[in-house]
Amino acid sequence: MTNLVRYLFLLRPVWAVLMALIVGSGLILLAGVSPLGAYGELFRGAFLDYWGLAGTLVKTSPILLAGLAVILPLRAGLLNIGAEGQIYMGALFSAAAALYLPQMPTFLALPICVLAGALGGGLWGMIPGYFKAYHGLNEVILTILMNFIAINLVSYVAGGPMMQAGAPYPYSEEIRPSLWLPIILPQTDAHAGVVIGVALAMIMYFVLRYSTTGFALDTIGRNVNAARYAGVPVRPYLVGVMFVAGALGGLAGAFEVLGVKYRLYHHFSPGFGFDGIVVAFLAALNPILAPLAAFFLSGLKAGALVMQRATGLESTVIEAIQGLVIIFVAASLGLKLDAEKWAARLRGRERLDRAVGDTFRKQGAKDADATE
Amino acid sequence: MADNVLSLHGISKLFAGFRALDGVDMSISRGTVHAILGENGAGKTTLMNVLFGLYQPEEGEIRLNGKPVRISSPRQAMTMGIGMIHQHFMLVDSLTVAENVALGLPGQGLSLDLDRIAARLAELSHEYGFDIDPHEVVWKLPIGMRQRVEILKVLFRDAEVVIFDEPTSVLAPNEIASFLDGLRRLRAAGRTVLFITHKLDEVEAVADDVTIMQHGKVSARMKVAQTDARDMARKMVGREVVHDRMDKGDIAPGAPILQVSDLVVEDARGIEAVKGVTLSVRAGEVLGVAGVDGNGQAELANAIVGLLAPKSGSVLVDDADVTSASVHVRRQRHRVSYVPEDRHHTGLVLDFSIAQNAMLRDFTAAPFSRGGVVQTRTVREKATDWVRRYDVRMRGIDQKVRFLSGGNQQKLIFAREVESDPRVLIVMQPTKGLDVGAIEAVQRTVIAERAAGKAVLYISTELEHILTVADRIAVMCAGEITGVLTPDEVTTERIGALMGGLHEGAEA
Numbered sequence: 001m002t003n004l005v006r007y008l009f010l011l012r013p014v015w016a017v018l019m020a021l022i023v024g025s026g027l028i029l030l031a032g033v034s035p036l037g038a039y040g041e042l043f044r045g046a047f048l049d050y051w052g053l054a055g056t057l058v059k060t061s062p063i064l065l066a067g068l069a070v071i072l073p074l075r076a077g078l079l080n081i082g083a084e085g086q087i088y089m090g091a092l093f094s095a096a097a098a099l100y101l102p103q104m105p106t107f108l109a110l111p112i113c114v115l116a117g118a119l120g121g122g123l124w125g126m127i128p129g130y131f132k133a134y135h136g137l138n139e140v141i142l143t144i145l146m147n148f149i150a151i152n153l154v155s156y157v158a159g160g161p162m163m164q165a166g167a168p169y170p171y172s173e174e175i176r177p178s179l180w181l182p183i184i185l186p187q188t189d190a191h192a193g194v195v196i197g198v199a200l201a202m203i204m205y206f207v208l209r210y211s212t213t214g215f216a217l218d219t220i221g222r223n224v225n226a227a228r229y230a231g232v233p234v235r236p237y238l239v240g241v242m243f244v245a246g247a248l249g250g251l252a253g254a255f256e257v258l259g260v261k262y263r264l265y266h267h268f269s270p271g272f273g274f275d276g277i278v279v280a281f282l283a284a285l286n287p288i289l290a291p292l293a294a295f296f297l298s299g300l301k302a303g304a305l306v307m308q309r310a311t312g313l314e315s316t317v318i319e320a321i322q323g324l325v326i327i328f329v330a331a332s333l334g335l336k337l338d339a340e341k342w343a344a345r346l347r348g349r350e351r352l353d354r355a356v357g358d359t360f361r362k363q364g365a366k367d368a369d370a371t372e
Numbered sequence: 373m374a375d376n377v378l379s380l381h382g383i384s385k386l387f388a389g390f391r392a393l394d395g396v397d398m399s400i401s402r403g404t405v406h407a408i409l410g411e412n413g414a415g416k417t418t419l420m421n422v423l424f425g426l427y428q429p430e431e432g433e434i435r436l437n438g439k440p441v442r443i444s445s446p447r448q449a450m451t452m453g454i455g456m457i458h459q460h461f462m463l464v465d466s467l468t469v470a471e472n473v474a475l476g477l478p479g480q481g482l483s484l485d486l487d488r489i490a491a492r493l494a495e496l497s498h499e500y501g502f503d504i505d506p507h508e509v510v511w512k513l514p515i516g517m518r519q520r521v522e523i524l525k526v527l528f529r530d531a532e533v534v535i536f537d538e539p540t541s542v543l544a545p546n547e548i549a550s551f552l553d554g555l556r557r558l559r560a561a562g563r564t565v566l567f568i569t570h571k572l573d574e575v576e577a578v579a580d581d582v583t584i585m586q587h588g589k590v591s592a593r594m595k596v597a598q599t600d601a602r603d604m605a606r607k608m609v610g611r612e613v614v615h616d617r618m619d620k621g622d623i624a625p626g627a628p629i630l631q632v633s634d635l636v637v638e639d640a641r642g643i644e645a646v647k648g649v650t651l652s653v654r655a656g657e658v659l660g661v662a663g664v665d666g667n668g669q670a671e672l673a674n675a676i677v678g679l680l681a682p683k684s685g686s687v688l689v690d691d692a693d694v695t696s697a698s699v700h701v702r703r704q705r706h707r708v709s710y711v712p713e714d715r716h717h718t719g720l721v722l723d724f725s726i727a728q729n730a731m732l733r734d735f736t737a738a739p740f741s742r743g744g745v746v747q748t749r750t751v752r753e754k755a756t757d758w759v760r761r762y763d764v765r766m767r768g769i770d771q772k773v774r775f776l777s778g779g780n781q782q783k784l785i786f787a788r789e790v791e792s793d794p795r796v797l798i799v800m801q802p803t804k805g806l807d808v809g810a811i812e813a814v815q816r817t818v819i820a821e822r823a824a825g826k827a828v829l830y831i832s833t834e835l836e837h838i839l840t841v842a843d844r845i846a847v848m849c850a851g852e853i854t855g856v857l858t859p860d861e862v863t864t865e866r867i868g869a870l871m872g873g874l875h876e877g878a879e880a
Contacts, residue, residue, distance in 0.1 A: 210748070212741045219732065223721040228679060229712060230732045231700035 005346075009335075013282055016332035017296070017325055024321035033313045042318070045306025046299035054188030055302040056295065058260060061193030062087060062269065064294035065252035066276025068197070068204055069125075069245040071285050073139075075208060076241050077221040082128060082143025083249040084273025085150030086121035090250025091257045092154050093120025095162070095264035098175040098257070106178045113179055114254050121250015122243045124150060129242025133235035139242070147273070155266040162264060172264040181259035191259030193252075197291065200248065204287040217241060249273060278322075282329050297322070376438070377402040377564045378423070378454075378533055383432035385418055385588075392418045393429065394588040400533070400581070405555055405565045407579035407596070409572070409608050411664060411833070411871075415588040416568045420535050423566075424456040425449040451478070455526030456535040459542065461518050465511035469493065469504055473525050489528075496527050500557050515643065516547030523554065527563075534558060536567035540574060541666055542643065552578050570608070570664040571850070572601040572872030584608055605868025609835070620819050625843065626655030629827035630676070630796045635685035637671040645671040647851040648685070653796070653827040658818060660842030661831040663871055668851035669831045670713060673800045676829070677710040678702045689796055704737060709794035711785055713801040715778065719785045722774040726766060726784060729773050730755040733788050758787040763813065779810025786817050797821050797828045803837050815841050835867065849873040 008015075025035030045052045066083040073080045094117030101112065128142035159170030181191040208214035219227040220234055227234055252272060261268055275297055282293035304318035379399040385392045393415045400406045410416045421427045423434070425443035433440050436452055443449050446456070463472050470490040474480070477489075490506035497504040502520045510518060519539065526534050540548050555578050558565050569575060575582050575596060582599070584592040584607045592607040630653040637646035646668040653659045661669055674680040676687055678699040686695045689706040702708045712718040720729050731740045731751045739750045755769045762783045766776055773781060782802065789797065799818060803811045818841050821828055832838050838845055839859050846856045847870035855876035857866065870876060 210746055212736050212744050212746055215728070215731075215735055215746055219721055219724075222723050223717065225714075225718045226721045226732065228699065229677075229710070229718045230735075231698070231703045233698065233700065 012332040012335060013284060013293075013329045016328035017282075020321065020324040020328040023328075024317075024324050027317055027320055028313065031313055031317055033311050038307055038311050038313055041307040041310040042300070042303035044303075045310070046303030049306075050185070051188060052302060052306060054185045054190040056299045057185070057190040057194050059272075059298035059301055060291070060294050061191065061197055061255050061259065062252040062272040063275045063279055063298050064194065064197040064201065064291055065248050065255070066273045067279025067283065067290045067294050068201060068276075068287060069121075069248040069252070069273075070276045070280035071283065071287055071290060072204065072208075072217075072248070073129075073241050073245045074280060074285055075214075075221050076217040076238065077224070078129075078132065078238065078242065079140050080125065080128075080143055080242065080245050081140055081277065082125060082146050082246070082273070083252070083276045084269060084271060085143070085147035086124050086246040086249025087253035087256070087269050087273050088147075088150040088154045089124040089246075090117035090121035090253030091264055091268065092150075092157060092253070093117050093250065094254035095172055095175065095257045098179045099162070099173055110179055110181075110258070113258060114251065117250045117254020117257070118247040119250065121253060122247035125246015125249065126239055126243040129239040129246075132242070133238035151267070154264065154268075158264050158266040164263075170266040175258065175262050177262075179258060180262060181255060189260060191255065193255030193259045196251070196255075197294075200251075201287045201290050208287065249276075278326050281326070281333065284333060297325075300325075375402045376400060377436070378566075379435045379438075380419075381433045381435070383419070383422060383429045383434070385415075385422060385427055385429050391588050393422070396432070396585075396588070396590055398583050398590060398593075400564060400566060402564055403559060403562050404580040405559050405567065405578050407575040407582045408566065408568045408585060409570060409575060409582055409604060410568075410585035411570065411608060414585040416585055417537055418588075419585070420456065420537055420566070420568060423449070423454060423535060425454075447478075450529050450531065453530060453532035454535065455529060455531030455533070457519065457522045457526060457537065457539060459537045459539075461522055461542075463510050463518060463521060466509065468507050468509050469513075469521050469524070470506040472510060472521060473506075473528050477529070493524055493528065496524055500527070500554065500561070502554070514547075515641065516543055516551065519543070519547075519551065520554065523558075531563070533564045533566060536565065538568055538570075538666070540569065540571060542641070548574070570872060572604055572608075572869065572874060575604065576601055601872065601874055602865055602869055605872050605874070606865040607868075608872065609864045609868040620841075621823055623656045623823060623825075625657040626825060628652040628654045629690055630829065631686075631688040631691075632672075632676060633686050633688075635672065635675060635687065636683040637668070637675045637680055638683055639671055644683070645851050646675065646682075649848075649851070649853055651829075651846060651853065653829055655825045655827055656822055657844070658822050658828040658830050658842045660838035660845040661829065661848055662835055662838050662845055662867065663833065663848035665833050667848045669848055670800065671851075672848070673710070673712075673798050673829070673831055676796075676798055677708055700736075703733065703792075707793065707795040709733070709789035709792060709797045711782075711789050711797070711799045711802050713804065715781050715785065720773050720781060723772060726759060726764070726769040726771055726773055726776070727752050727755040729784060730758055730769075730788055734792055754791075758791060759784070762787040762817075779806045779813070782806060782810060783813060786814060790817060790821060794821075794826060797826050798831070799828065800831045801833065802830075803832065803834055811837065847871055 021039065028035040028038045046056050047053055066087065069083040069086060070080050094113050097113045097116035101109065124146065128139045128146060131137040131142055132139040155170060158172055162172040163170055164173045181193060184190050184192055184195060216232045216237060219230065219232060220237060224234060256268060257264055279290055279293045279297060283289035300318060300322055304315045307313055308315045376399045380396055383396040384394055396419060408416050418427065422429050423443065425445045425448055434443060441452065443452065464475065470486050470493055473493060474484060474486060474489050493506040502524065504517065504520055504524060510521065540551060543551055552574065555565050579596045582594050582596050582604065583590055584604065633650045635646055635649045636644060639645040649672055651659065663669060671680055675682045678697060682695065686693055689708060692706060694702050694706055716722060721732065734740050735746065739747060741747055752769060759766060759769060764780045764783045766780060802814045806814065818828055818830060830838060830842055839862060842859065844856055844858055845862065846853045847867060849871055850873055854873060855870040
């Protein structure tokens, strides 16, 4: 029985999401639309329709990778708000590699373009990592500010040196089709980025859980003095973790270029990097839950458009509901399981059962004893 | 009755049943410098906090100028004319001297007249020879000047009685003399100074009266002119030092393993906390380091294990120079183990399980990990074995260390540090906050390590505990080793004098 409570408790972000949707239905009612109908359209559009699902997966790729870029450094106590900038730098490096490197066979060229994106994001992430580790500068402020630099740098490049001649809008030449990412759902835009994202989430899960590196990161995050005392080289770890986080963000940018846009556009990301922060908290910093969280959040975004078309409800309502989800999940993560208290309550209930008699006690007795 | 500005009658203060102050009587004459001398935990600071209104005594009476008073808050203490200068300064670094003084100054209402404050400050500063510019920003001032700002803050509020808590512990040596001059000037101006210290030479230099405290009680009251440092030292340590030595077995110490020479270490504030310490510990030897807390012991230990980089000097382990080696290299290659003073913030990760904390020291090495992968089963076997052998009482090795008692936490740390088969074991305040049983377990472990031929550096403020385990005892005061004794040579007088900073001149 206490195990059941513990289990329900672990799922608290899920309950928080449901609560947010219930409160959100009030907003939908205010807008004069049936909440059930609206949610129905939303979920059908996001998850149940082939094209809709593909649209959700397209968004899942960058949001998931950005989520991982936030989760990893947070395990060592660093808050990376810079995934957005890392996405832009990844896209820049990746597009430059795709457009300017000499012709090569695809099996060589495609990985190089992808890794170029990871490198670009990684270097961009490493800069605040270095300043944090060796000069004590606040990584939150640094990463936020570096977002602006990266976004504007890409705007400049896409509208200047790399701009396609005669283009009406700042974007680069098109990348040749042999460098496009494979499509996983035929006839749609759903590219392989999401598969790589899920694979990386699994790898990150195992690294954090079973490797010495993961243990060192957790030690730094929980008690940096103890980490230093144990001989963990804290500063190099901080730089390294920010490089890897930046590389994950850079991958997201590379996949946007190689999988969706096929060009470097200015302002191509609608804030995927910030969605990554939401994913990190929705997943309670567990990489294995990050794909689910990213998929759900992408579904809300993709489904919002369908819902708007079907019901005439403003998509701003969905933005408000996304906000509610974040608030509820953040609040639910603040809850702590008081196992002792629950155990005491359950014991109290058993005493009550014995005193007044419980109809189900006879059949249920064995199960209850087994779980205790 | 003499002109007593302040007198205490039977003051007692209890913390959870523990008598931190036990019937303290004291009277302080107007216009004198009155020193309060005592070891760690003697109750000096508690007493000052009572006088400053931070604590309320459970029993007793305080009289100010002959009238019984109740001091319910620091603000009230200040209006009564009692000012306090804490060991750690209460200044806002980014504000100027005048602004710091204006902060919380009563009677200002909503207007702020910094010019008036600055003018008055300049006057006071001149009067006491403090040489402080009221418009200077505090962070630009050296430590000794900041202390003067604190004093000015108190004088500005017209404090009649000024209390100093260990005022010289933060000062550089050249600042101490001018600080003592400042005390003399305060006295000359008719103020009463009450200062807490454990340094005998300072008491001799400036104090008129001295009250010596021990275990929450006053053990002696004297005119400084009628006594000397040795006498005060004896009364500070007080009890006959007990030779409650464990049967350690006869072991002839071997070759020196840990050699520290001329080590100079700065603390976090950039003050030299260790000033040229030389010591060596041989195989199968326990070198105790005694002394009042905060005399450089922590910095010494941290510099030996690599957590602090020394300014100069060298650390050798088995004749290899490790002065610039990382913590990791010292621990893994040179096999230095360390039981830190602060279990909660350094020695353990409280939110980790017992098993995870057990592998904290050696998780990068076999058998705890292979090829970067943590060998969970081995870790659990080791942890299970250790908690059994070191008698760590717990519910299971997956229990968070946070929920263990202090003694069991310490046993776990000892298990981890000792089971790695170190060459050098540094132990810092290992018995702090432990009950008798846990203390004995700690001491048995230390003695077993000595028998196994390890070099043990045992740093503690608990003299009895050092005497129980140590072969030699080095005494530290103000960052220097003031003398080295064998347990048989230890007398109350000698060790008290060394702890109070009277040199016998030696290296350990």
